[in-house]
Amino acid sequence: xxxxxxxxxxxxxxxxxxxxxxxxxxxxxxxxxxxxxxxxxxxxxxxxxxxxxxxxxxxxxxxxxxxxxxxxxxxxxxxxxxxxxxxxxxxxxxxxxxxxxxxxxxxxxxxxxxxxxxxxxxxxxxxxxxxxxxxxxxxxxxxxxxxxxxxxxxxxxxxxxxxxxxxxxxxxxxxxxxxxxxxxxxxxxxxxxxxxxxxxxxxxxxxxxxxxxxxxxxxxxxxxxxxxxxxxxxxxxxxxxxxxxxxxxxxxxxxxxxxxxxxxxxxxxxxxxxxxxxxxxxxxxxxxxxxxxxxxxxxxxxxxxxxxxxxxxxxxxxxxxxxxxxxxxxxxxxxxxxxxxxxxxxxxxxxxxxxxxxxxxxxxxxxxxxxxxxxxxxxxxxxxxxxxxxxxxxxxxxxxxxxxxxxxxxxxxxxxxxxxxxxxxxxxxxxxxxxxxxxxxxxxxxxxxxxxxxxxxxxxxxxxxxxxxxxxxxxxxxxxxxxxxxxxxxxxxxxxxxxxxxxxxxxxxxxxxxxxxxxxxxxxxxxxxxxxxxxxxxxxxxxxxxxxxxxxxxxxxxxxxxxxxxxxxxxxxxxxxxxxxxxxxxxxxxxxxx
RNA sequence: GGUCCGGUAGCUCAGUUGGAUAGAGCAUCAGCCUUCUAAGCUGAGGGUCAUUGGUUCGAAUCCAAUCCGGAUCACCA
Numbered sequence: 001x002x003x004x005x006x007x008x009x010x011x012x013x014x015x016x017x018x019x020x021x022x023x024x025x026x027x028x029x030x031x032x033x034x035x036x037x038x039x040x041x042x043x044x045x046x047x048x049x050x051x052x053x054x055x056x057x058x059x060x061x062x063x064x065x066x067x068x069x070x071x072x073x074x075x076x077x078x079x080x081x082x083x084x085x086x087x088x089x090x091x092x093x094x095x096x097x098x099x100x101x102x103x104x105x106x107x108x109x110x111x112x113x114x115x116x117x118x119x120x121x122x123x124x125x126x127x128x129x130x131x132x133x134x135x136x137x138x139x140x141x142x143x144x145x146x147x148x149x150x151x152x153x154x155x156x157x158x159x160x161x162x163x164x165x166x167x168x169x170x171x172x173x174x175x176x177x178x179x180x181x182x183x184x185x186x187x188x189x190x191x192x193x194x195x196x197x198x199x200x201x202x203x204x205x206x207x208x209x210x211x212x213x214x215x216x217x218x219x220x221x222x223x224x225x226x227x228x229x230x231x232x233x234x235x236x237x238x239x240x241x242x243x244x245x246x247x248x249x250x251x252x253x254x255x256x257x258x259x260x261x262x263x264x265x266x267x268x269x270x271x272x273x274x275x276x277x278x279x280x281x282x283x284x285x286x287x288x289x290x291x292x293x294x295x296x297x298x299x300x301x302x303x304x305x306x307x308x309x310x311x312x313x314x315x316x317x318x319x320x321x322x323x324x325x326x327x328x329x330x331x332x333x334x335x336x337x338x339x340x341x342x343x344x345x346x347x348x349x350x351x352x353x354x355x356x357x358x359x360x361x362x363x364x365x366x367x368x369x370x371x372x373x374x375x376x377x378x379x380x381x382x383x384x385x386x387x388x389x390x391x392x393x394x395x396x397x398x399x400x401x402x403x404x405x406x407x408x409x410x411x412x413x414x415x416x417x418x419x420x421x422x423x424x425x426x427x428x429x430x431x432x433x434x435x436x437x438x439x440x441x442x443x444x445x446x447x448x449x450x451x452x453x454x455x456x457x458x459x460x461x462x463x464x465x466x467x468x469x470x471x472x473x474x475x476x477x478x479x480x481x482x483x484x485x486x487x488x489x490x491x492x493x494x495x496x497x498x499x500x501x502x503x504x505x506x507x508x509x510x511x512x513x514x515x516x517x518x519x520x521x522x523x524x525x526x527x528x529x530x531x532x533x534x535x536x537x538x539x540x541x542x543x544x545x546x547x548x549x550x551x552x553x554x555x556x557x558x559x560x561x562x563x564x565x566x567x568x569x570x571x572x573x574x575x576x577x578x579x580x581x582x583x584x585x586x587x588x589x590x591x592x593x594x
Numbered sequence: 595g596g597u598c599c600g601g602u603a604g605c606u607c608a609g610u611u612g613g614a615u616a617g618a619g620c621a622u623c624a625g626c627c628u629u630c631u632a633a634g635c636u637g638a639g640g641g642u643c644a645u646u647g648g649u650u651c652g653a654a655u656c657c658a659a660u661c662c663g664g665a666u667c668a669c670c671a
Binding site: 083085305420460480487548558 | 596597598599600606607608609610611613615620629630632633635636651665666668669670
């Protein structure tokens with residue numbers, strides 16, 4: 001079924017072509033808006049473009065078009081033209097049949113498969129420290145966008161590229177070797193990712209101290225920073241790792257496994273999941289092959305010291321290093337290899353990377369290089385860039401201890417949800433398990449919504465005070481509307497069978513709600529096109545708002561007539577379904593009571 | 595300096611391919627629980643859409659310049 005807006009565009013174009021054979025318009029050029037509340041009508045066709053081209057008076061044109069539409073299309077019942085705007089009223093009967101057809105469709109708005117395949121890479125942690133607050137926006141965005149695309153008919157692969165090798169993990173390893181006395185997550189009771197992260201922090205403390213000591217002994221600062229023994233040892237570990245030293249390799253595996261076990265717990269709590277894991281330790285060598293091929297094709301060049309570069313100055317960029325003089329690979333080299341590997345695995349149409357905007361340049365260069373190399377994966381690469389999350393005090397810095405740990409953050413949000421639920425005296429009639437589930441839905445929902453409600457590319461400030469607010473533009477507000485509906489539906493059954501409008505025309509708020517719900521497929525399509533969960537946050541909030549207004553002014557259980565009651569129960573059912581569906585795409589559960 | 599992104603109410607943000615008098619939430623103030631859940635509803639105040647110029651019947655939206663903030667331009671990842 002076409003959306004109302006699409007139907008209006010098609011009908012208006014057809015009407016104009018019929019009334020004015022010289023018009024020759026297509027439906028794409030018709031502008032349709034929601035009618036402003038101060039005017040009568042539901043949707044508005046903007047007439048100005050045709051006033052000029054058809055040399056018609058707006059009032060005359062509006063009347064001719066409006067009359068024609070009403071005569072030829074039962075969806076319209078009334079029209080009026082105000083200053084070049086043709087306001088159209090949609091038939092109540094159209095909405096009644098819309099309700100009858102869709103109210104029991106649980107997955108209303110979900111699209112059939114379109115045969116396109118998309119990979120979304122997100123999360124992509126380093127294995128030297130736990131997931132912190134800054135990663136949350138990435139995780140929620142990546143997961144939500146994946147679900148949005150799935151609901152829009154795409155075949156989605158959620159991928160996670162783990163940065164499991166390199167100097168950073170060697171730093172944790174050397175600190176552990178020196179100071180841990182064989183401490184394990186089991187022996188200490190500390191979550192694996194936190195344990196490894198603690199030693200990463202310890203590395204930095206020790207390193208700082210060693211540098212200070214060396215400077216005190218009279219060394220230059222720069223020399224001291226290179227000669228500090230713990231750094232030298234870490235670099236030595238990295239060389240041994242690359243040489244395949246079995247002992248180093250074993251410790252590396254052990255510590256990474258501790259981290260993965262910890263990550264799994266956190267991912268589970270966050271409600272995110274992955275279809276495909278990639279590890280840089282498996283892919284970092286692949287890039288070198290591509291670089292070799294690029295050299296042979298003459299697209300890359302070698303400098304005197306043996307380093308390999310690509311010249312992007314013709315594209316307004318710089319020269320970019322792809323291989324160090326010593327032959328080791330850099331970040332870009334690995335990404336070239338991973339891009340090809342992913343494509344060989346899945347042959348996806350689009351390969352999206354959820355990565356912070358500080359890497360905009362890197363991603364631009366990555367795509368450009370792959371294009372120049374003629375890699376088939378190049379065209380599909382899409383950088384879903386998002387702004388960094390900052391605290392009111394400024395940007396988080398792991399070395400300055402201003403990082404907020406993700407596990408702590410979740411626990412705190414759930415605790416606050418509990419506190420506020422208890423304060424509101426809303427705990428009666430729940431079992432302990434139900435309450436725990438509720439606190440989780442509310443606390444985690446608040447966090448997700450807070451991070452998803454802002455357009456991805458905008459940077460945002462995380463204000464703890466604001467994030468725990470459960471009023472206004474929040475997940476809680478929407479969850480509450482859903483719970484209210486469920487409460488009504490549990491006490492009032494729908495007598496199955498189609499409803500009709502009968503003597504009682506739709507009230508404005510009933511119609512507002514129907515208009516909004518009818519737009520869901522279009523809203524979803526837009527969110528998928530833009531990779532933007534924020535538009536769904538706004539949409540869900542708007543529906544909940546409209547429902548709450550309706551709820552405050554009109555009764556469902558005690559409606560004016562039995563027919564009205566049926567219609568409202570169906571409308572409430574669709575509202576609840578839509579809220580649940582939208583929130584599910586954001587990764588947020590909605591309770592049946594709260 | 596080059597490139598990219600942002601600037602809308604006191605604060606946090608919406609604002610479709612340009613359309614009517616620029617909208618929400620928070621905060622502030624005033625109301626609303628004998629009716630389906632008040633985590634709610636109704637109302638009020640609050641704006642030089644950074645600035646200037648241009649395009650157009652019409653600009654927060656498009657173009658140009660300027661100002662402010664941020665990111666990036668490593669043989670780091």
